[in-house]
Amino acid sequence: MRRAWAGTSALLLALLILAVAESGLAALLVVFSYVLKIDVALGLGFIGPTFSSGPGAGPIVQLYSPTAVAVVLFTAASGLASAAWTFRRWRLSA
Amino acid sequence: MAALVEDMPAGFGVAMDLLVGAGAAYAAAIRGNRILSSAAAYLHGVCVAVLLQAIAFVSLVLVSQRSQSPTVVDVGQMRFAVVTPQTALYLHNLAAVLWTRTITDSLPALVLLAILAALLAFVLATPGLLRRSAA
Numbered sequence: 001m002r003r004a005w006a007g008t009s010a011l012l013l014a015l016l017i018l019a020v021a022e023s024g025l026a027a028l029l030v031v032f033s034y035v036l037k038i039d040v041a042l043g044l045g046f047i048g049p050t051f052s053s054g055p056g057a058g059p060i061v062q063l064y065s066p067t068a069v070a071v072v073l074f075t076a077a078s079g080l081a082s083a084a085w086t087f088r089r090w091r092l093s094a
Numbered sequence: 095m096a097a098l099v100e101d102m103p104a105g106f107g108v109a110m111d112l113l114v115g116a117g118a119a120y121a122a123a124i125r126g127n128r129i130l131s132s133a134a135a136y137l138h139g140v141c142v143a144v145l146l147q148a149i150a151f152v153s154l155v156l157v158s159q160r161s162q163s164p165t166v167v168d169v170g171q172m173r174f175a176v177v178t179p180q181t182a183l184y185l186h187n188l189a190a191v192l193w194t195r196t197i198t199d200s201l202p203a204l205v206l207l208a209i210l211a212a213l214l215a216f217v218l219a220t221p222g223l224l225r226r227s228a229a
Contacts, residue, residue: 010129014136021140028148036155036202058199059158060178061151067174075143082139087132 018076025071033061044068121224138221145214152210156203 033040033051039060041050102108124130158165158177165177 013133017137017140021144025144025147029151032152032206035206036152038155059155061155062176062178064173064175066172070174071147074147075140078143079136079139083132083136086135087128090128090131092126
């Protein structure tokens, strides 16, 4: 039972870290859209927020649903690969 | 411990020493536990992935600025991103205007790219630095 709870807690923590990381990435995109003077349009299925950096802005960057899926998968895979590598190669140093 | 810290002279160097020491102590404690070490590695991997994606985004904008036609990123039927230029196309006939525009438009992206690359190098080097400071 304790192992199940520990596993659930670890999974929830991993998902929370992933959500925070994706929020940070979205915030970075908004900041970049203002710094680079570009418009960013996200086409994520039924929602499509657009960040405009003002009139006379530069190019429009449109990101589609596969991008969101690829971003989440890549971030999770990178974190899990790093954790698995460390877990397998862990040695108690003196 | 609190009395010891209070007796120390106030100063930037002392504060930095305390901060670095606390960081090294936390790193040593985390490295001593397999699960905590793996969790820290997960966090590190996620940070690296976010920075890589931010670099990819800025690079996409930078590459698209050199093209007059829309830049499309797709794999087969799956479309990931499209960058559509929004400038007056007739200006691109003037080589001098194009050159000036490219330089001024690319500068913020290049600065951002340099900052992100420096951040990525720092994040990649942090585990080694912490290991060396603890040894």
